[in-house]
Amino acid sequence: MHLRSATNLLRARGEHYDGKVNFVELFFDLVFVFAITQLSHTLLQHFTLTGILKTTLLFLAVWRVWIATTWVTNWLDPQDTRVQLMLFTLMLAGLFMSMSIPNAYEDGGLGFAVAYAFMHVGRSLFMVWAVAGHSPQKYALFRAMTSWLLLAGIFWVVGAIVHGEWRVVLWVIALMIEYLAPAAGFWTPRLGRAPSAQWDISGVHMAERCGLFVIICLGESILLTGANFAKMPWTVVTMGAFVIAFVGTVAIWRVYFYIGHDRASHLIDHSPDPGRIARLWFTYIHIPIVAGIILIAASDELLLAHPTGHVSTDAAIVLLGGPALFLLGALWLKLASSSTPPWPHG
Numbered sequence: 001m002h003l004r005s006a007t008n009l010l011r012a013r014g015e016h017y018d019g020k021v022n023f024v025e026l027f028f029d030l031v032f033v034f035a036i037t038q039l040s041h042t043l044l045q046h047f048t049l050t051g052i053l054k055t056t057l058l059f060l061a062v063w064r065v066w067i068a069t070t071w072v073t074n075w076l077d078p079q080d081t082r083v084q085l086m087l088f089t090l091m092l093a094g095l096f097m098s099m100s101i102p103n104a105y106e107d108g109g110l111g112f113a114v115a116y117a118f119m120h121v122g123r124s125l126f127m128v129w130a131v132a133g134h135s136p137q138k139y140a141l142f143r144a145m146t147s148w149l150l151l152a153g154i155f156w157v158v159g160a161i162v163h164g165e166w167r168v169v170l171w172v173i174a175l176m177i178e179y180l181a182p183a184a185g186f187w188t189p190r191l192g193r194a195p196s197a198q199w200d201i202s203g204v205h206m207a208e209r210c211g212l213f214v215i216i217c218l219g220e221s222i223l224l225t226g227a228n229f230a231k232m233p234w235t236v237v238t239m240g241a242f243v244i245a246f247v248g249t250v251a252i253w254r255v256y257f258y259i260g261h262d263r264a265s266h267l268i269d270h271s272p273d274p275g276r277i278a279r280l281w282f283t284y285i286h287i288p289i290v291a292g293i294i295l296i297a298a299s300d301e302l303l304l305a306h307p308t309g310h311v312s313t314d315a316a317i318v319l320l321g322g323p324a325l326f327l328l329g330a331l332w333l334k335l336a337s338s339s340t341p342p343w344p345h346g
Contacts, residue, residue: 036062036220042055057171057175058104059294069123074202075201086126097116110160114160117149121146124142145181152175152177158170220294221252224301225245225246228301237307248296255327256289281336289326289329292328299315
């Protein structure tokens with residue numbers, strides 16, 4: 001591991017900076033492989049409209065903590081030992097968060113909330129320390145961000161202490177604070193608003209990180225499909241369902257990565273306000289994309305379990321809603337990165 005000077009933890013940007021993802025970032029993502037698996041299993045175990053909505057709330061939290069860390073590693077040098085130690089600490093907390101997902105609305109709520117809030121606040125405080133004396137703009141940004149995350153963290157922890165509907169209500173408020181904060185420029189009374197034009201980022205890095213998260217979700221779909229098919233008799237019907245599920249996964253990969261993905265990273269790197277574009281494209285637009293893939297993974301398991309059976313209303317919602325949600329997000333991303341409609345696809 002290369003140890004840079006003790007006074008600078010930021011990436012050295014310049015004409016030779018390519019924005020490539022570092023191996024420690026890929027290692028960090030392993031925790032979220034586990035988190036996505038937990039979300040998929042939780043969805044299948046609570047397969048009602050209420051269960052879907054509650055799992056969606058947990059998914060929004062998992063996505064938020066991952067994408068916020070991705071923004072941070074866009075600025076930090078992942079080869080620095082101190083940055084790696086920060087990521088390893090977040091990984092440990094992320095494991096506790098992921099393990100608590102199945103029981104988050106029961107006795108695992110406090111473990112989920114504390115681990116989740118710790119990841120957000122701890123990462124933000126690390127950035128305050130990392131940029132102090134090097135970037136006054138980022139220093140003000142992360143001081144303000146820490147205030148927002150502390151406020152949201154209070155709602156997370158208090159929500160975990162109470163039970164029933166109040167837990168859901170307080171956690172929804174916490175998520176609203178976290179998702180509205182970037183759009184509000186992390187405004188605080190003393191520091192004001194942090195203009196997105198000051199958020200200098202690498203579009204290549206952000207696009208590659210989000211692409212890798214999509215691959216994680218697709219991997220979960222293949223894992224569920226393969227594991228379930230291995231337990232079933234190889235009949236014409238089950239093999240047909242297996243092939244349909246696999247072809248669907250390939251189609252998702254094709255739709256997401258064909259043209260629009262690379263175009264988005266190029267436009268961000270050549271934009272006068274890359275922070276605003278990246279905030280929309282990666283923080284917000286990717287939500288329906290990733291959520292749709294998780295729903296599709298669950299629907300693939302239902303397809304294998306009941307390839308010719310009766311479909312309940314809840315199952316139909318997932319079977320149709322997953323692809324629709326993914327296609328809506330993919331179309332939104334491609335339209336946002338192009339002035340012309342993506343026809344036939346691009």
